[in-house]
Amino acid sequence: MTFCPIAQPANACIVLGHGSGGRMSAELMNEIFLPAFRNAALEERNDQAMVRVPEGRIALSTDSFVVKPLFFPGGNIGELAVYGTVNDLAVGGAIPRFLTAGFILEEGLPMATLRSIVAAMAVAAERCGVSIVTGDTKVVEKGSGDQIFVTTTGVGVVPETVQLSAGSVQVGDRVVLSGSLGDHGITILAQREGMELEGDLKSDAGSLFGLCQAVLQAAPGTHAMRDLTRGGLSSALNEIAASAQVGITVDEATIPVSKTVRGACELFGLDPMYVANEGKMVAFVPELQAEAALRAMQELPEGAAARIVGHVTNRHPGMVTTRTRIGTERILTMLAQDQLPRIC
Amino acid sequence: MRYIDEYRDQELALGLMNRLRAIAQHPWVLMEVCGGQTHTLVRYGIDKLLPAGMEMIHGPGCPVCVTPLEMIDRAIAIAGMPKVILASYGDMMRVPGSNHDLLHARAVGADVRMVYSPLDALEMARQNPEREVVFFAVGFETTAPANAAAVYQARRLGIGNFSLLASHVLVPPALEALLQSEGNRVQGLIAPGHVCSIVGLNAYEKLAKRFAIPIVVGGFEPVDLMEAIVMLTEQLEEGRAVVENQYSRSVRSDGNRNAVQMVESVLEVCDRNWRGMGRIPKSGLRMRAEYRAWDAEYKFAVAKMTVAEPSACLAAEILQGHRKPDGCPAFGRECTPEHPLGAPMVSTEGACSAYYQYRRLAEPAVAMGGLR
Structure with a gap:
């Protein structure tokens, strides 16, 4: 039985009525979302949020989050939903300002779970300086969803002086990577498989806004930035190579990967170059400003392990290659689908 | 490390x-x-x-590559039967049979689960007594001991709702x-x-x-x-x-006697079809008659399902070194890891797949920022 009366908060959970648009929906708004996200636009409770934005171009991005497990070392689905969209704005040089949040809840989701997720979103939003100004909640029958899915849309403002685009990456640019690869993906995989890993590996879920701004200040000639999410470093580099029709070469030996992630990748038969991250980025910076961009990253805790890992070349346009540890060169291709663990 | x-x-x-x-x-x-x-x-x-x-x-x-089409068809057929949970190693999930792969079977409603060990599948059977758990046992001599041990344990513990679809090959x-x-x-x-x-x-x-x-x-x-x-x-x-x-840090000249004994007690040598190479005498392992109750081929009556392989693939020439993967006219065109025409392209460890991954002009990547 999934019936759980709202009058008993200790074991309260989401029921279909919470998505009805009626009184139970209003209760959800009043008791959970409003207190957590409190801001003027939200409190007006109109069908739309009205906000003022400073001069500049508007950057928009949207993203849906379906991670399982919902909670993992280093974060939860709520934080991911905020950071993910904020990061997509930030790497475009935007100052993130507002978010909308859509929730698809499965009947039976404990109210306490929703509360923790929403609370984490509020903290993350505050950290990034964004307000969650409007949203939506739908409830689906038990079995029609997987506890909770979150979609966020972000609005940011890009100053006229900032012109970043994958297409403007130039031959000679240096590839600056903000830190170690694979922490998020391996954390999630280990949780799913119930595997205890050595060390205190946790997801790198976090905001890239500070890093992006630091890079732009130190290296105003920066041509493009990308956050590394699904598909890892390899996908981000391949996308840029294809957009700009340039070649990119990275040096495997310079790419930071923690001992725990490397060990887990060996065990599962995965390549850290393709494993997901949630708080890492690459910047494409003209050679003369690359050192400055690197130092700017390294001065921030989230960029302490930043490295220059490669450069843009006019050889093999549209292709990414890597120098292996034994000094040979090979393609770093884009995966067609997720990596699957190997038999042997 | x-x-x-x-x-x-x-x-x-x-x-x-x-x-x-x-x-x-x-x-x-x-x-x-x-x-x-x-x-x-x-x-x-x-x-x-x-x-x-x-x-x-x-x-x-590459055991995944050489697993014959008909075994994959059998696995997919079993996965579609009522009450069945089909458990498989990850890299078998995407290998196409005559029509589809196991991921497709899952997408249209079969209960197909990825596991890292046959013992996980055995545990799944213990926890779901009302279901039939079938482990798709693919591999060379390397994976045979653990698969044999799972069946041995199933018999010892009286777990009747576990079975093995054995498609082992010998090098x-x-x-x-x-x-x-x-x-x-x-x-x-x-x-x-x-x-x-x-x-x-x-x-x-x-x-x-x-x-x-x-x-x-x-x-x-x-x-x-x-x-x-x-x-x-x-x-x-x-x-x-x-x-x-050369690999003396792992290999002893007499191997692992316990593992071999475990295999011999549960499995026996048989003729086997190899994808890309055809039928090779005494090149496979199947379940012994006394373990038939745990043999999925018998339990689900799929042993008679056979299919002929399409002939477009030049696998035999590649395996004999008469041609390199990128010397095949279909390489990277009709034949890709998403739509393999034959054995060496189907798993990441197949020769054609390795060439495709590391030695080919990159396909144009679709620029889709930040989707997840």
Whole structure:
């Protein structure tokens, strides 16, 4: 039985009525979302949020989050939903300002779970300086969803002086990577498989806004930035190579990967170059400003392990290659689908 | 990381290549047998560092690739039956049978689950007594002991809702078929280290003697492979043809007796179809008659499902070294990892798939920022 009366908060959970648009929906708004996200636009409770934005171009991005497990070392689905969209704005040089949040809840989701997720979103939003100004909640029958899915849309403002685009990456640019690869993906995989890993590996879920701004200040000639999410470093580099029709070469030996992630990748038969991250980025910076961009990253805790890992070349346009540890060169291709663990 | 970093060391690798250049006087043709070795070889471009004229042929040692179409069809048929949970290793999920793969079966409603060990599947059976859990047991001698142990345990614990769809293959009979095939060019073999860690060196000593071919049991890291290539070349230049063990940190000459006994108590040798190579006598393992209650082929009456392989694939030519993967007209065009025409393209460890991944002009990437 999934019936759980709202009058008993200790074991309260989401029921279909919470998505009805009626009184139970209003209760959800009043008791959970409003207190957590409190801001003027939200409190007006109109069908739309009205906000003022400073001069500049508007950057928009949207993203849906379906991670399982919902909670993992280093974060939860709520934080991911905020950071993910904020990061997509930030790497475009935007100052993130507002978010909308859509929730698809499965009947039976404990109210306490929703509360923790929403609370984490509020903290993350505050950290990034964004307000969650409007949203939506739908409830689906038990079995029609997987506890909770979150979609966020972000609005940011890009100053006229900032012109970043994958297409403007130039031959000679240096590839600056903000830190170690694979922490998020391996954390999630280990949780799913119930595997205890050595060390205190946790997801790198976090905001890239500070890093992006630091890079732009130190290296105003920066041509493009990308956050590394699904598909890892390899996908981000391949996308840029294809957009700009340039070649990119990275040096495997310079790419930071923690001992725990490397060990887990060996065990599962995965390549850290393709494993997901949630708080890492690459910047494409003209050679003369690359050192400055690197130092700017390294001065921030989230960029302490930043490295220059490669450069843009006019050889093999549209292709990414890597120098292996034994000094040979090979393609770093884009995966067609997720990596699957190997038999042997 | 110990036992990994030193085997990817650039200095060591360069030292071995210099040694090879110093000793190699002839254009030797060598084969690395195992798909894991092929993957490393192509990933690190080791074959491109060889002295001019020397050549590597990529062997048939990818168990996923050589699993016959009909076994995948059987797995998919079983997965679609009522109450069944079909458990499989991850890399079998995307291998197409006649029509679809297991991921497709899952998408249209079958309960297909990825596991890392047959013992996980056995546990699944214990926890779901009202379901039928079938483990798709694919692999060489390496994975056979754990699969046999799962069935052995199932019988011991009286778990009747667990069964094995066994599609095991054995390496030496396939090598024998290759070495005696017309136009064979292979002059030295890098034997699969992990297989030998189970079965030992005996079967390889027979091969070395019968075909007068040097065999070095090799590991899977770049330095392992380079050292194995040097050892083979030394034998060839000196006119020797014996079995040597490069992978001694894992392989003992008598293998793992307990593992072999476990396999022999549950499984028995049978003829087996190999995708890309056809039927090879005594090249597979099936469940013994006394374990029939745990044999999915009997339990679900799929043993009669057979299919013929399409003929477009040049796998046999590639496995014999008459052609390199990128010399096939279908490579990267009609035949890709998403739509493989034949065995060596289906798993990441197949030779064609490794070439596709590491040695091909990149496909235009779709720029889709930040989707997840």
